[in-house]
Amino acid sequence: MSRAARFMLLAASLLMGTAHAADLLSVVSGALERDPALxxxxxATRAAAQAAPKARAALLPRVSGGWGRAYNGIVTEDFPTQHYWQSGWTIGLTQPVFNWANWTAYRQTDYVVARARLQAASAQQDAILSAAQAYFDVLAAADEVARATDYLHALDTHMALLARAKTAGEATLVDVRDGESSRAQAQLQWLDAQTQARLANSALSRLAGPDVGPLAALPPGGAPQLAPLAVEPWVTQAQAHGYGVQIGEMALQIARFDTEKARAARYPSVDLQVTHTPAGAAGGYSRPTTTTTGMLSVTIPLYSGGEISAKVDEANALADKARDELDAAVRDAGANARDAWLRVNSGGMRVSALDDVVRRAQSALEATRIGQRAGSRTTYDVLRATDAFYASRRDLIRARYDTVLATLKLLAQASMLDLDEVGRLNAQLFAPDSAPSHTSYASRAP
Known part of the structure; x- marks a missing residue:
């Protein structure tokens, strides 16, 4: 089989493999289905949703019924002693007319439910970010394994050339020792890359399941462009709509209602109570008697030993705490958004610069080898050029994935990272005609 035919067969196998590769969206979706924390x-959201019917029930009538059997023994002077049994049932109704604490609790439920929903949305965003981190960690580890393997092979080739040169008297023992030192370092990098790849795959399997399969490689180009490009809109979005800020706002409103409920303990409460006991019930009468009672009761708290004042002070302190935590959340959201934007912005420029550095280092390595064969460069020069080339490739790998993850973290700071956004990023990052990222320079590596 000719070299061209073997190349075509290898390319076809790679295309067939990537056609069924799992992309970012499929991995994240699978991780969300398996996440126990989510x-x-x-x-917790379903449980919090019951706060509204529970609070509403405290405002509605309560009807209770009961049945009993009683023995009566009545001793009256100059009258015969009476002994008899009675059995029957009683029904009662209580309708709250005025209870400010219960009404405040009912008004509070909207914020309780909203906070639970925001916490669930925040948990989903955290799960998306964790799955994306695991996904790109696996890709970065695979690229690093490929780079370290190329580096090791390049140094093996260099050491073989050194051995022949030393035999011919064209290389010194110092050149051999330098080569061995670089070879040992490359071996260590390869071992570290293998370990990191196993750890990354294990982490991804734990999140998305053991049957994830091959992953779609990240094509060259780094992270997608931000929109908008300026930092201030991102800071404003994070400070206004970040999940930490929104949850803090709900917590502050809930704390204010708690303060109002604590104060409501000083207010009177009014209830309408109705009881009906049909004839034959054990009401203490010797003959069947039907009784019906209706009463409007007013309960006024007069003295509680300072308990109400203590609860009001406690609620006020907790409201102040919630307000301070909200201020901290707003400040942190703005600062984190600025940091994430800076990482994305500088990361994109760093990726472009490192891409140029890698290409120049590769050209320098090829020129140094030509110069070494012509006698104008030494084997030491070739070794240093090889080290510089593969070190720049390592820096480029890290910068590319760090920039993509910084983009995801910036979206998370603005509470914009959901499955729809992941799908949009997935379409931008993994175009059907994109080439695997780790083959960009490996095909030209020495």
């Missing part, structure tokens, strides 16, 4: 947050 499932727990959804359960």
């Amino acid at each position: 499932a727990a947050s959804r359960d």
Whole structure:
């Protein structure tokens, strides 16, 4: 089989492999379905949704019924002693007319439910970010394994040339020792890359399942462009709509209602109570008697030993705490958004610069080898050029994935990272005609 035919066969196998590769969206979706923490947050949301019917029930009538059997023994002077049994049932109704604490609790439920939903949305965003981190960690580890393997092979080739040159008297022992030192370092980098790849794959399997399969490689070009490009809109979005800020706002409103409920303990409460006991019930009468009672009761708190004042002070302190935490959340959201934007902005420029550095280092390595064969460069020069080329490739790999992850973290700071956004990024990052990222320079590596 000719070299061209073997190349075509290899390219076809790579295309068939990437056609069924799992992309970012499929991995994240699978991780969300398996995440127990996310499932727990959804359960918490369902539980919090019951706050509204519970609070509403405290405002509605309560009807209770009961049945009893009683023995009566009545001893009256100069009258025969009476002994008899009675059995029957009683029904009662209580309708709250005025209870400010219960009404405040009902008004508070909207914020309780909203906070639970925001916490669930925040948990989903955290799960998306964790799955994306694991996904790109696997890709970065695979690229690093490929780079370290190329580096090791290049130094093996260099050491073989050194051995022949030393035999011919064209290389010194110092050249051999330098080569061995670089070879040992390359071996260590290869071992570290293998370990990191196993750890990254294990982490991804834990999140998305063991049957993820091959992953779609990140094509060259780094992270997608931000929109808008300026930093201030991102800071404003994070400070206004960040999940930490929104949850803090709900917590402050809930704390204010708690203060109002604590004060409501000083107010009177009014209830309408109605009881009906049909004839034959054990009411203490010797003959069947039907009784119906209706009463409007007013309860006025007069003295509680300072308990109400203590609860009001406690609620006020907790409201102040919630307000301070909200201020901290707003400040942190703005600062984190600025940091993430800076990482994305500088990361894009760093990727472009490193891409140019890698190409120049590769050209320098090829020129140094030509010069070494012509006698104008030494084997030491070739070794240093080889080290510089593969070190720049390592820096480029890190910069590319760091920039993509910084973009995801910036979206998370603005509470914009959901499955729809992941799908949009997935379409931009993994175009159907994109080439695997780790083959960009490996095909030209010495």
